[in-house]
Amino acid sequence: MYKQALIDALAAKTELTKADSAKLLDALLETIVEKVSAGEPVVLVGFGTFKSAHRPQSVGRNPGTGEPLTIKETSLPKFAPGSTFKGAVAEAFHRRQVEKAAAERAEVEKAAKQAKTARAKKSDAADGKNKKKKEPSGN
Secondary structure (H helix, E strand, O other): OOHHHHHHHHHHHHOOOHHHHHHHHHHHHHHHHHHHHOOOOEEEOOOEEEEEEEEOOEEEEOOOOOOEEEEOOEEEEEEEEOHHHHHHHHHHHHHHHHHHHHHHHHHHHHHHHHHHHHHHHHHHHHHHHHHHHHOOOOO
């Protein structure tokens, strides 16, 4: 989902205009970026935590030459999903797996039924030919 689709969904769920939903989303994202950039975690209970993670200086290697190089220390944004969010994603995955298995089962049953019908038609056609061969000719 892209930003505009998220704005549309917010507008539909909150009865806000799309313009107000866009302002709300922009303000939310701006606030998260400001707080995390300042080193303050943003905790949305059940959804997750946005935080800043420090990565210390390290030594790496240039993949082309193998020469050692220094990787500078930095701070990176991290997101840790909350239990409610993780549970919802896992439940949706499980539901899709069950639906997929049911659809596959239905497809196999349909194919088996079609094959059985085709065999029956072929058998009936063969029986019809055999009856014609067995009938005595009018001579």
